[in-house]
Amino acid sequence: YSDTKRSVPSSASPTTPTTPGGSRRRQSTKEIALEKNDFIAPQFTDKLKDLKIKDGESLTLKAVVTGDPEPQIQWLKxxxxxxxxxxxxxxxxxxxxxxxxxEVFPEDEGxxxxxxxxSEGKESTKCKLTIIPMEEKPKETGPSKPPRIVDHLTSGSVSDGSP
Structure with missing residues (x-):
C-alpha cells in the first residue's frame, strides 16, 4: 500500500477589483496526502486439512482467518x-x-x-472428508447352542398401584 496524493481546491480568496464594477477570484490547488489503506484482505493462517473419520463419529472442521474488515464466512460441500x-x-x-x-454418515463424505x-478480497481453504464405513461384526460360525434356562418363573401377586 502506498500513500496517495490528490489535488484539491483550496479556499478561494477574493482580490481587489481590477475593473470598474467587477472583481476577480483566484483559485489554487494544494496536494494533500491521504492515509494509506489499513484494510487487509482475508487470509487463512490455519487451513482445513483432509480428514478420514469413522461412520458415526463427530466431526469438527476448523480454519483460522484474519482480515480487516472482519470477513464474512461461507461453507460449501x-x-x-x-x-x-x-x-x-x-x-x-x-x-x-x-x-x-x-454424528457423521457416509453421505457426509465429500x-x-x-x-x-x-471488501478487500476473497480467500478459501478446502479439504476432503472421507468416511470410513462401520465394520460389521463377523457372524458366528459353527453350531449354535440352544437357549439355557437360568431361573424358573415364580408366581406372585401385586396390588393395584404398588411398584
Missing amino acids: NGKPLSSSDIIDLKYKSGVASLNIN DYECIATN
Whole structure:
C-alpha cells in the first residue's frame, strides 16, 4: 500500500477589483496526502486439512482467518452452500470458522470449502472428508447352542398401584 496524493481546491480568496464594477477570484490547488489503506484482505493462517473419520463419529472442521474488515464466512460441500441446521452447526467467532456435525454418515463424505470474503478480497481453504464405513461384526460360525434356562418363573401377586 502506498500513500496517495490528490489535488484539491483550496479556499478561494477574493482580490481587489481590477475593473470598474467587477472583481476577480483566484483559485489554487494544494496536494494533500491521504492515509494509506489499513484494510487487509482475508487470509487463512490455519487451513482445513483432509480428514478420514469413522461412520458415526463427530466431526469438527476448523480454519483460522484474519482480515480487516472482519470477513464474512461461507461453507460449501461439493460446491453447494451449507447453512446451520439440526445436523450441521456453523460458527465464526474471534477469527475461527468451524463446522460441526455430531454424528457423521457416509453421505457426509465429500469436498468441504470455507470461503472468507471482505471488501478487500476473497480467500478459501478446502479439504476432503472421507468416511470410513462401520465394520460389521463377523457372524458366528459353527453350531449354535440352544437357549439355557437360568431361573424358573415364580408366581406372585401385586396390588393395584404398588411398584
